[in-house]
Amino acid sequence: MRIDDPVMALPRRAVMVQGETVASYLWRLSALNGMSFEELARHIGAPRTIGAADPGVQEVRLGPVARRRLAEASGRPLAQLTRALVSLSSSGISARVRRQVLVEPWPDGWLPVRACKWCALGRSEPPVWRVPSERWAVCVRHRRWTATDQGCFQIGLEQLPEVVDAHVRRVRLERRTGPYARALMADAQQVAVYWWQCRQMAWRGVWLKRQEILGVDRSALWAVPLVVYPEAVVVAEAMAVRERQRAVRRGFAGGPAGWSTGRWTAWVGERLGMRAEMAAGGHRGLEAWLMAHRNTVPVVARLAQQEERAVPRSVPLPLLKPHRTIPAHGPLEEASCLPWRLGSPMTSVSSGQPGATGRGAGGP
Known part of the structure; x- marks a missing residue:
């Protein structure tokens, strides 16, 4: 398959979560469709040698060609993906670069924060990871505090x-x-x-x-x-x-x-x-x-x-x-x-x- 060939949409679509990392979304989309992460990555243009990504510590950077192919594979408009996956368009990879999919660790101190478990409940088996803006996040809907310091944990805020x-x-x-x-x-x-x-x-x-x-x-x-x-x-x-x-x-x-x-x-x-x-x-x-x-x-x-x-x-x-x-x-x-x-x-x-x-x- 050539990189510019159209991509068939996968049978099952993953629900979009605002602020999710690209690695987390790919992880969920592949699990939902009975694929490994490596299979999905190659499906959207990654080289055969690409390894697995750990959404808890790594992010996947996609170039313009890979982003288009991901939109086709996921059955979602690219604009919708870009709005939800806020780091999707910040890869710095141009369309001319042959390697359109890169797996990179987050910089020191930039660990993703796990989304509220109640927000993600029923959406997929793997947890949802959100792009780090702080080491913690607040879910207003379910009144929960999630954080990455000292491991990943969530605290109910019913008393606070x-x-x-x-x-x-x-x-x-x-x-x-x-x-x-x-x-x-x-x-x-x-x-x-x-x-x-x-x-x-x-x-x-x-x-x-x-x-x-x-x-x-x-x-x-x-x-x-x-x-x-x-x-x-x-x-x-x-x-x-x-x-x-x-x-x-x-x-x-x-x-x-x-x-x-x-x-x-x-x-x-x-x-x-x-x-x-x-x-x-x-x-x-x-x-x-x-x-x-x-x-x-x-x-x-x-x-x-x-x-x-x-x-x-x-x-x-x-x-x-x-x-x-x-x-x-x-x-x-x-x-x-x-x-x-x-x-x-x-x-x-x-x-x-x-x-x-x-x-x-x-x-x-």
Whole structure:
């Protein structure tokens, strides 16, 4: 069979899952039709020497010819495949390249996340793997948290409805803000990590209660993104409000630079219901973010344009310094401009980086 010959559609079609990896889809499609992965790969143009792919750690890259043949074999329009398999068109393989099918490992830290088992129930025997955007994912429909750290696992969120509600708000924020929302969510999570490691803000309140519900203590670092998630979303929403002001070179609430830091951090504390904790030291994590996102327009010039309106919430935000490029996949912390990392001592942060002061390192 030549590479440009038409391909007969397979007898059975696999249900599409939004965000699924190409490797996972090929794995499911081949199993559904009683084929091995290698047989299906050769069916769409792979060389005879191709080996098996492990969807848990590897991705399959398809060139334009292989993508067309996959659409024919699966009985699906190519546009539908491209919408569901979000990594399908990012292979970098041109139509002139002879090898149209490649099996590659995901980069370090970019492990796929297994889809909610209830979403995949009855669709196929093999599990469904989704393209990594973080090391975890939330299924709003079935109220489940799935993650890849410390192996693959899923947690029911019936006792943590605020996590599901927060994810709904995050999706709304991403829809309104555009790609910049990923950077803001990454920064907000890092601020929450700062609070968690310095034992500030919610560590004796809602975070402790969530740890008790999960049956973990502070040593379970895999649980931290889940524990701090609702508060991180609130912070991301507040960051988006502030960045819409900065996009038109205004301070928070239209005020000059001298008002911005204290008023904004106090406002975030009010939104979190933690005004006292914010004043007692929680403001330091936010001030580190403000330093990296400071408004460089002189106060005189800013006051002269106070009548200019902020960017409407329905209009996506442009990328603002220090975020000029935002990785679409991989660990969320990689999209953050803040230097500290979960599990690393706060005192090890270089003093030359934004927010890297010794203050708050030991907690209140």
